[in-house]
Amino acid sequence: MDRTVTELLRANEGHAREFASRFDAVQEAQHPEAVTVCCSDSRVLQDHVFDNHTPGRLFTCGNIGNRVVQRTAVGDTVSGDVLYPLEHTGTRVxxxxxxxxxxxxxxxxxxxxxxxxxxxxxEHCLDLLGPHLEPGVDMLPDGLDEADAVNRLVEYNVDRQVGVLLDSDDVPDDTGVVGVVYDFQDVYGGERGEVHVVNVDGERDVATLRDAHPAVADRIRRLWEY
Structure with a gap:
């Protein structure tokens, strides 16, 4: 067996010892507080981003580009892995x-x-992102280098994925939808590894969001207010 897999199994021994009793309350069912849709980039430690150590607390989905959309025979729709907890476990965030x-x-x-x-x-994954990002590419300010352009499009993509959830008839109307950006490249000026709120239920204006959510006002930031 590859050494990497052997090391993963050994690391799992520590996890099993630490978490054994934490599964007692979720043996028969799950009722996660939130569903998170993260990028599957190896630098994004999906549960650790929120310091989650509680089985059953977060329903975590991951794919390249943190997409909420999948392509089906009837067209593009909200992905089943995102819908499942909203439909079946009472999750409303x-x-x-x-x-x-x-x-x-x-x-x-x-x-x-x-x-x-x-x-x-x-290419299939990029084709799912492309139609959502193309208007943002056309709106980018002149003179940006690639890194700056990409980080603005990261926000734009989050906004568009939030919009898909808000516009979908399949998503319960009382679902709160929040868009955030995880920063490990010192782009937003906070601590490395901080999550910054960029969108709440479709609202993108930083001043409005800070007024509405004073408890987390210092975590509401945007690079691009278009």
Whole structure:
């Protein structure tokens, strides 16, 4: 067996010892407080981002580009892995988690501007992001380098994914939808690894959001108010 897998199994021994009793309350069912839709980038430690050590607290979805959309025979729709906890476990909070320097956003930006070609599986994922990002690419200010353009599009992508959830008839009307960006590249000026709120139920204006949510006003920041 590959050494990496052996090391993962050994690391799991410590996890099993620490968490054994924490599964008692969720043996038969789950009622997570929130569903999070994170990018599957290896630098985004999805549960650790929120210091989650409680089985059953978060229903965590991951894919490249933190997409809430999947393609079906009837067209693009909200992904089943996002809908499941909203439909079946009483969850009423959805959090879309983008991150600085997102590779999926970078690749989609390149595909839209330079015609980047990827293997079919990756191309399918980028095709799901492309229609949502294309208007944002057209709106970018002149003179941005690629890193700055990508980080603005990260916010734009989060906004668009939030919008998909808010507009979907499949998502319960009383679901709160929040968009955030996880920053491990010192882009937002806070601590490395902080999550910054950029969108709450479709509202993007920083001043309005800070007035409405004073308890977390210092965590509400945007790079791009378009």
């Amino acid at each position: 959805a959090v879309v988690v983008g991150h600085t320097g997102c590779g999926a956003v970078t690749a989609t930006y390149a595909a839209l501007t330079d015609g980047l070609s990827e293997p079919p599986g990756i």
